[in-house]
Amino acid sequence: MTTHKHNSKFKTLTAWVLQSLLALSLAYGGVMKLTIPIDQLAQMWPWVVQVPTxxxxxxxxxxxLGAIGIVLPSLLCIKPQISRWAAFGILLLMLSAIVFHLVRGEATVIGFNIFMIVLTLILLRLWKS
Incomplete structure (x- = not known):
């Protein structure tokens, strides 16, 4: 009985850590894209000058939206299944980013996207069990 309870607490803690990492990463990127001028962003991400603002x-x-959706519904216990839908949205966003970069011959920059996909898949697996 205590093993199951301990295992459940570990899963919950792990899920929250993953949700927090995903949310912080997405929020950081989103805020940067909205607040830093394009010419400065281009020093880190050259692709931004090659697409419309x-x-x-x-x-x-x-x-x-992904950052908010992955955390807020679960945190507030208001329709926590929305966090699962946000996770699927994050998967789609990261897959789209991978396709975008591969089409442009930028395969070397997809590591972060793959990392985010792995974190999201682990989170979805934790929620399933």
Whole structure:
């Protein structure tokens, strides 16, 4: 009985750590894309000068929505299944980013996207069990 209770607490803690990492990463990227001038962003992410600014802002909004959606519903215990849907949205966003970079011949920059996918898949697996 105590092993099951301990295991459940570990899963819950692990899920919250993963949710927090995902949310912080997405929020950081989203805020950067919205607040740092494009020419400065281009020093870190050269692709931003090669797409319309609305695309950069659009991805920023999606990042912020993912950050909010992965944490807030679970935290407030208001329709926590929304956090699962946000996780699927994050998967789609990261897969889209991978395709975007691969089409442009930028395979060397997809590591972060793959890392985010792995974290999200682990989180979804924890929620399933």
């Amino acid at each position: 609305i695309v950069v802002w659009g991805t920023a909004i999606l990042d912020l």
